[in-house]
Amino acid sequence: MEIKVLKKLMAAQEADAEINRKFFSDMNVAAVNMMSSPGSGKTALLEKTLEALGGELGAAVVEGDILTTLDAERLARFGIQTAQINTGPFGGDCHLEAAWVRSAAEQLDLSLVDLLFVENVGNLVCPAEFNLGVDANVVLISVTEGEDKPAKYPIMFRSCDLCVVSKIDLLPALDFDMELLERNIRAANPGLRAMKMSAKTGEGVGEWLDWLRGLSASKKRKIK
């Protein structure tokens, strides 16, 4: 009985994700779902990204938090459109779902948007289990979190297209084995590309911007 309910829920999630896929294509928008533990630097990377992109590509953000609009406020300073989802009123949900993302995105004028960033709730577990129908799933893992996280949270690393290794400016202050992290990433998902980055110093951000440019260009080619 319970299993039936779960299957029904998962089928509804997949149907919603499919609607999003069509919606983002119709809108000519490449959507990127950013996931990580709390405090791995999703908002800091988005700040750096918006600053670096300038007007080169139109950007907007769907911001997911249990409570507060703190992150949306940090990003709105860059003159972009933001839509906030607060899951707090719905029981403090620990993830975003496809239908909520669509509702939020529909509040934006997407005609000027090339890249729609979805900043998920800070959580290395649950968000990975919900298909949002986006063009790419990105996981951030900061070097302060330890090398073992891909082994301990493999579902997240398996569900992503890119892994950003963040806060590398802190490496001199840490005993951190980057090769071990890279081995653990490969073991969880052999095809997962990893990019080392510091939103603070800007190191590695160029590679990330190129990846975003490629994603947007590829989406536009598909639509044409």
Added chain:
Amino acid sequence: MEIKVLKKLMAAQEADAEINRKFFSDMNVAAVNMMSSPGSGKTALLEKTLEALGGELGAAVVEGDILTTLDAERLARFGIQTAQINTGPFGGDCHLEAAWVRSAAEQLDLSLVDLLFVENVGNLVCPAEFNLGVDANVVLISVTEGEDKPAKYPIMFRSCDLCVVSKIDLLPALDFDMELLERNIRAANPGLRAMKMSAKTGEGVGEWLDWLRGLSASKKRKIK
């Protein structure tokens, strides 16, 4: 219909927590539930704790992870009893539940144990919603995660008896506003005691050990 199911589930959780409370009292054990984001330093603090306690108080650990026994292996080196819960086979659950903790604890010889640490799955959201029937709930927040976390994840901070601010050895490498974090902790839960700590340098660990000694002594008084 769905709301009824949820209420039934929550009532079952509370009943299980009550069984744990009685079980830990019968066993003369003070149980401490350790929660945080992935990589905030739960295992590192437990390593430091076991090293510092020596044989002063009997300790054991129930280790919760989606997958792997990496943390249990790190802690077993201190010659203590450990019991591993892997939630992976049950759908990769993002939290521990009272009945699982009891099953794990029942595998241990608790006659020599004063302090039973429960290391929860790394997640700042979901574990806070499950009452484990322990004597104290502790949340760790590392200074690399940012000052805003108590505002963004208030359920966790409200459900805890102690907040450990970890990795303070990294403060010189960060732009971190400790007063802002402390204000945010007080705003989420005015009664929540915060302890600043570094498991690496040992700073602040003495205060934590005193708190653990007090918890154990208070439990033994209650039982007599």
